[in-house]
Amino acid sequence: FAARAAGARRVAVASVHLGAGTGHELLERVSGADVVTAPVGRDARLVGALLDRYREARCAVDVPMEPAVVLGATGGPGPTALTPVV
Secondary structure (H helix, E strand, O other): OHHHHOOOOOOEEOOOOOOOOHHHHHHHHHOOOOEEOOOOOOOHHHHHHHHHHHHHHHHHOOOOEEEEEEEOOOOOEEEEEEEEOO
16 A cells, blocks of 8 residues: 555565465455465475574574474475474
8 A cells, every 4th residue: 555655556565475365365355456476385495494494493492303304395295304302
């Protein structure tokens, strides 16, 4: 809405939603944008960035870890994550 108020004739919104659903549909309906990008989904770059941040946070508190497989961008086995040993 702010872009339109500032005089923009066309507005595009880059969605940061991970998947389709209520939040993304609401963004499409109420944003007033001409174009809304598709949800980010399971983009391998995003998965990698999240895993890096997770590893950094867990290492900072010195919690023992063991490897676990997470889904990659193709829905199959992907990068190895570290999960706390419970």
